[in-house]
Amino acid sequence: MKLINRSVLCLAVLTALGGCSTDEKIVTNEKIVVEETVIEKIVTTDNGYAPVVTEGKTLSNTPDIIVKSENVVDDGDEITISIGATSDLHGRIFGYDYALDAEDSDAGLTRIATLLEAEKAANPNIILLDIGDTVQGNSAQLFNDDPTHPVVATLNALDFDLWVPGNHEFNFERSFVDRNLKHFNGAVVSNNIKWESNDANYIRAFQVFEVDGAKVAIVGLSPSNIPNWEASAPSHFSGLKFDEELASTRTAVDELINKHSPDVIIGAFHIGRSAEGGAGVHKIAAEMADKFDVILAGHEHATYIESVAKGDAAEGTDISTDGKGASEDKTLAGTTYNESNRAQSVKIMEPGKWGSALARADIKLKKNADKWEMVDTTLANISSKNVTQDPGLSAQFKYVDDMAKTDAQEVIGKVSGVFTPGGGGGEATGEDYNNEVGRLYSTIHTAKVVDTPLMDFINQIQLQKSGATISAASLFSDSSNLLDGQDYAKKDSTNLYKYDNTLIAINMTGANLKRYMEWSYAYFNGYQDGDLTVSFKKGAKAYMYDQFDGAINFVVDLTGEPLTMDDTYTVTNEGSRIEISDIDGKAFDKDAVYKVALNSYRWGSNIKKFGWASAEDVFYDSVNEQVYAIRDMLTAEVISKNGVTASEFSNPNWEFKQYQADGAITALRSDGGAGEALWNQLVNKEICINIDMDNPKYPGIVQAVNVNDSSSYFANPNKDSAVPLEVYQGCVVE
Incomplete structure (x- = not known):
């Protein structure tokens, strides 16, 4: 045959x-x-294969080779194979953020569908991939019990050929993952997810496509760190193990080459460029540049196009025209990527998050006798910004949009009292997040630097539910706030706590609690003389900064050194920023054992991994509760009380030394001189803070506004505009 x-x-x-x-x-x-x-x-x-998930067998809904085109190509003829990819959709069928209850102009599969109409017209044989973190987020959990999740149904409607599961696919029971992978019409691939029982692949390691006689192989990869991130709920990955990325990919590619001798090999990796509990894209690309022609990535929520040279894992070289990953600059890419040099480097790219772009890789091949030779590759991330949402797809899944909006907008109570000093989230302006601009004016949320009822609300609920003495929680979103007198809708819980984390409580020694707190406050850069604001460590992620509440009192001194660790998580500097005065009315004791509540992600990905507590130290796990997600605990509290009152949750127990009444930052802002004048300029939006946009997912202030350094800020060119939106836009640097 x-x-x-x-x-x-x-x-x-x-x-x-x-x-x-x-x-x-x-x-x-x-x-x-x-x-x-x-x-x-x-x-x-x-x-070894099974059409449904079966213990010890590989789920396979596709033949070994999927034929996209049977055209016969003669010697000397050239063909162009196009690959299109999305990643980190996080439930975005539509360009709408249900937590904010607002349109999102560069998001949604409905916008990707419009882009695909043109792409498919130009190349009907385009191979479409989604690289994971697909069915979680943006109210997608409302549909978790559907036989086929609507996001998966949307991928099917758009004829996606392949899906790589990301880490967030495993936020729920494994039956959820099994069901949705099975119901996806294309190939599901990841080379490092194995059955513990016999080391067989859970899903295919790779998929081969045939286009005009050329074989194109897609090799999938998921993060090996998933068991750590989901450590509090092992049922989410029951029976599965996640092998180290590089070694597993080597094995998979060797098998692929021996079995199929593909003409082109593409990586579809749901991992970041740097390592996070395993090998990152840069390392794999450097080690295997002679095997891969293009690597399409996800997980990082970044938009980039880079080239990685064989043997050079330090970093990739940006080869995009604008430095922002929109399209490939052939002059930066160096020589044409062809048969003579294809083993020397590999191009890598990522299309951002939520459907903000469609990644496209065009691979040009030429037939030479019985061999396909590489002519060139060209990469682009095609933006969905302000693209019209496809009317047909929008109509087909309108029920999803309707249900999500109805749920998000359901009023469950009233807000009473001031949850954030100054009213608004912005520390300098007292204004809230601007949806049209997509940021706070200064990106400093008051609740990041001041003990607020906004954060105490989360922590106090965690304490009540767990029975712990101390609670840790993060401010995930700069758009979070609760205003006195407003209706509290379900979307407010989602905006305040946007992840599907569950709650864990552990017994923890004082020494390790201190390490945990020092590690958290390493989120900030050290204070420098003349600083009027704080600044954040470059690349700092908001969800990695926890605030601590409960029966603990402490001061944070940003002149102290941050805690540091080496690659084995051995502490190399204990840090000196945290001064704990007392816990539960007694002097802090590093040898004592304290009860600490924290979210499931923090437990698995950090505390347990660092060795600061073990599974035996867990005394509470909300997965056993009817209401198990922290976000839903907030909603349940509001429903039970017909609202939420700031005074019921206010527990001032910490402050920055620099923000005390006589602290360096506080004093400088009211010195009657240059410090106060410059601070007033920021308050009045006459100057702008320098914001690091290397990774748009985590824009942050890496340099504090400093009265002694005029390069630490710049004049707002739109400061005199009568249009508030234009004033904001004056500080936005693309």
Whole structure:
């Protein structure tokens, strides 16, 4: 039987039969009728593959080779193979943020659909990939019990060919993952997810496509750190293990080459460029540049196009035209990527988050006798900004949008009292997040630098539920706030706590509690003489900064050194920023054991991994509760009280030394001289703070506004505009 005939037959009966493999033994068992044609049903023996998730077998809904085009290409002819990819959709079928209850002009599969209409017209054989973190976020959990999640159904409607599961696919019971991977119409691939029982692949390691006779292989990869991130809920990855990325990818590619001898190899990796509990894209690219032609990545929520040289894992070289990852600059890329030099480097790219861009890789090949030779590759991230949402897809999934909005807008109580000093979230302006600009004016949220009822609300609920003495929680979003007198809707809980974390409580020694706190406040840069604001460590992520509440009193001194660790998580500097005065009315004791509440992500990805507590130290886990997600605990509290009152949660127990009444920052802002004048300029939006935009997902102030350094700020060119939006836009540097 020829491969192409087998593939066509397999595709024709795929729904009824559940998948094929060229390595399978085939027996004739019975006959069935498909479109009035009698064909033989394929029945598989014990070959390692299964059409549904089966312990110890590889889930396979596709044939070994999927034929996209059967055109015959003669010697000397060139073909262009196009790959399109999305990543980190996080539930965005539509360009709408249900937590903010606002349009998002560069998000949603409905906008990607419009882009794809043009892409498919230009190249009907485009291979479409989604690289994970697909079905979690943006109210997607409302549909978790659907037989097929609507985001998966949307991928099917758009004829996506391949899906790589990300870490957030495993935020729920494994049955959720199993069901949705099975119901995706294309290939599901990841080379490092294995069955613990026999080391077999959970899903395919790779998928081969045939386009005009050329074989293009896609190798999938998921983060090995998933068991740490989901440590509090092992049922989420029950029976599975996640192998180290580089070694597993080497093995998968060797098997791929030996079995199929593909002409092009593409990586589809849901991992960041740097390591996070395993090998990152840069390391794999440097080690395997001679194997891969393009690597499409996810997880980082970044938009970039880079080139990585064989053997050089230090960093990638930005080869985009504008330095922002929109399109490839051939002059920066160096020589043409062709047959003579393809083993020397590999290009990598990521299309950002939420459907903000469609990544496209065009791979040009030339037929030379029986061999396909590389002519060139060209990469681009096609922006969905202000692209019209596809009306057909929008109509098909309108019920999702309607249900999500109805749920988000459901009023469950009233807000009473001041949750953030100054009213608004912005420390300098007292204004809230501007949805149209997508930021606070200064990006400093008051609740990051001042003990507020806004954060105490989360921490006090965690204390009540867990029975702990101390609680730790993060301000995830700069758009979070609660205003006196406002209606409290479900979306407010989502905006305040946007992740699906559960709650853990552990017994922790005083020494390790101190380390935990020092590690958290390493989020900030050290104070420098003349600073009028704080600043954040470059690349700092908001969800990695916890504030501590409960029966603990402490002061944070930003002149102290931050805690540091080496690559093995051994503490190299204990840090000297945290001064704990007392816990539960007694002097702090590093040898005492304290009860600490924290979210499941922090527990698995940091505290347990660092060795600061073990599984035996867990005394509470909300996965056993009817209301198990922290966000839903907030909602349940508001429903039970018909609202939320600031005074019921206010527990001032910490402050920055620099923000005390006589602190260096406080004093400088009211010195009657240059410090006060410059601070008033920021308050009046006459100057702008320098914001690091290397990773747009985590824009931050890496340099404090400093009265002694005029380069630490710049004049707002729109300061005199009568239009508030234009004033904000004056500080936005693209």
